[in-house]
Structure formats: C-alpha cells, structure tokens
Amino acid sequence: MDTDALTPGLLQDLRRNRPYPALSLTMPTHRKAPDNAQDAVRLRNLVAEAGNRLESDPRVTREAGAAVKAQLDRAVEEVDQRRALDSLVILADADEYQIWQLPRTAPERVVLSDSYLTRNLVAAKAGARLFWVLGFSAEHATLFSGTNEGLRAEKRGGFPLSAPHEEPNPQREERIGDTPSTYSSEDTRNFLRTVDEALRGVMAADPRPLFLVGLPQALSLLDEVGESAKPAVGRVAKGTTADTTAPELLKEVSPALEDWRAQAAAEIRSRFDNARSSRSFAGGLDEVWLAVREGRAGLIAIEEHFATTVRVTDGHLEPAGPDATPDTDGQVREDIVDELVEAALDNGCEVSFVADDSLAVHGRIAAVLRF
Structure with missing residues (x-):
C-alpha cells in the first residue's frame, strides 16, 4: 500500500495490541537501477534474520512462529520492486500481512512486539x-x-x-x-x-x-x-x-x-517569527524532542530529508557514532525524527515538512511552544 492509504481508522487498527509476536520489518529501498539491485539481497537477509528471531525467542511457540513466517513469506513474494520508493515496510502476524512502500527512508529493522511499529508510516504520511x-x-x-x-x-x-x-x-x-x-x-x-x-x-x-x-x-x-x-x-x-x-x-x-x-510556508515563517519574539521557540533536535515529550510543542517544522542517528544520554539526544546500532546499544535511535513526528501527532501537535536548508541555522528542526 501507499502512504495515502493510511487513514486514521487504519492507523488505529495497526496500533492495536495483537497476540505476540507481531512482526515489523523495515528497510531502505531505491527507486532506480543500478542501486535497486541491492534491495532484493537486503530483503532476503532481513527475512532470514526475522526467521532466526522467531525461532530463538522463548516467548514464541513453534506454531505461532511458523504462522508469522508463512505470512512474511507471502508478503515477500508479493513485493513489487518496480514500484519501489524510498523504503519498504512489511507488517505480519499469524493471520495477515501488509506491504507499505513509502516515499521516506527507514532504517533496517526487524521488531517483534505485541503491536506493529508505525512510526515510519506516520512520518511518511505527514511528509507526503x-x-x-x-x-x-x-x-x-x-x-x-x-x-x-x-x-x-x-x-x-x-x-x-x-x-x-x-x-x-x-x-x-x-x-x-x-x-x-x-x-x-x-x-x-x-x-x-x-x-x-x-x-x-x-x-x-x-x-x-x-x-x-x-x-x-x-x-x-x-x-x-x-x-x-x-x-x-x-x-x-x-x-x-x-x-x-x-x-x-x-x-x-x-x-x-x-x-x-x-501560503502554508509563509504562515509557518510568520508563526516562527512570532515565537522567537515571544520566547516560545525551540530549535534543534534535542530541544524539540524534549518539548514534544513534555507536550509543550504546538507546531514543529522539519526539513524534508532530515534524518539522523542519535544516542539517548541522561534524557538528552547526542549524535551517535557511525558504528552505533540499536542491536549493540539500546539507547541508539536510528529513526529519531520519525519517532518524534509520531509522538508529536499523538500529542495534537501540528507537523509540517519544509524545504531542505530552510532551517539550517536551527539544526534542521524547530518548534513553536504552547507554553
């Protein structure tokens, strides 16, 4: 499915609790040759990782693991690489699977949980x-x-x-x-x-x-x-x-x-000008992330292609080194921007994506604060 199919009702359904394990697989993809040649190999490797995770997880029974793996395999067979955009998301449980091709990149990830991972879908819809x-x-x-x-x-x-x-x-x-x-x-x-x-x-x-x-x-x-x-x-x-x-x-x-x-861009600029003059402005990823977590952000603006990997340290975000991955460090967030977008929308905050470099002096992301 494409981003515009993500209605509020469908998002609510995707977020509901499901019998463990609900599997979410995400990976970046490429729209054109020759770069897209690597996508099939990458997907195959992630599917193998998912199979190993299902087999080794003590909370997953043999029957449940086999059912989820069967749904995942059906999804992989249906993926149309000719329609590839910037990322692929596959969601699967014992009863169903869904395929999402998104115009926004997402990191390689396999997640087993009691609900689907939706942050990449939500951010892609907001950015679209x-x-x-x-x-x-x-x-x-x-x-x-x-x-x-x-x-x-x-x-x-x-x-x-x-x-x-x-x-x-x-x-x-x-x-x-x-x-x-x-x-x-x-x-x-x-x-x-x-x-x-x-x-x-x-x-x-x-x-x-x-x-x-x-x-x-x-x-x-x-x-x-x-x-x-x-x-x-x-x-x-x-x-x-x-x-x-x-x-x-x-x-x-x-x-x-x-x-x-x-007109929308001009309105956002005006709101940020007013916010700066009234000292209700936050700039930079760490400040905006804190404001969103505390429910103080009323509007956030993000450059369209801003993405970064960070480490959470003492309640703040710091740049992560090139070798840091979530598998080796539970505090590393590869898609912190998507996570922030989803949290902001859940809190009733407006989210707007703006042209690249338009927020360069503010660290690529900024917010108007409610208080």
Missing part, C-alpha cells in the same frame, strides 16, 4: 502532504488522492459518481416552456447533492486540504446545494470529463497547489 482533488461536472465526479508523488484516482466513499441519465420527455419540456439549462435543472442539483454527501463522508474519514476542478457554474452550484466543498483551499475553473487522467488534472491544479504550498 496529502490532499484531495475533486474533478466534477453535471455528469460526473471523480476523486483523486494527491501526494508529493502525484495524483491517482480513488474508489472511495462512492466515487467515482455518474449522473443518472433519463430519456428526454417532450411533454415535460412543453409544460415548462423550454429545455432547462444543465446547471439550472433539478436533476443536476440532485446529482451534486449526492456528490456533496459522498465528499462529506470522505472528508470526515480522512480530512485533507481539498482542491476543486470544474466549470464556474459547477463550482457555484456545488457550494449552493451543500457544505462539503466550501472549505476548499483551491478552486480551478476548468471543465473535466470522466476520462480526464490524473496527469492531465495535475497539470490544471498545479498552480493552485503551488499557491497553497507557498
């Missing part, structure tokens, strides 16, 4: 800056899921939708004096009410910024008949059809996307 695009007219409505990687059509919440077609009724046309225009007909109003209801369900289950693409009459009527589209962050007055492809729609919506991203 997900959004919805609705392309619609009087005849159709198609929902697209957007990430930094592009758009793809979604079959969710009843989408795609098509207006019901009725045979022309000359007697009705005579009674009303003329054929009504498309966007003044009750049939169109009813169809867009259906679109509004479906959109409301999607936004409730997975809230994201929303972009609308349609003719001016369609945009106006959707606002008139419902409420779901009114908070849209971008509107593009351009006609679409049921056959409009994701690349075609992305081309139309790109200027609105760039405006939204620029």
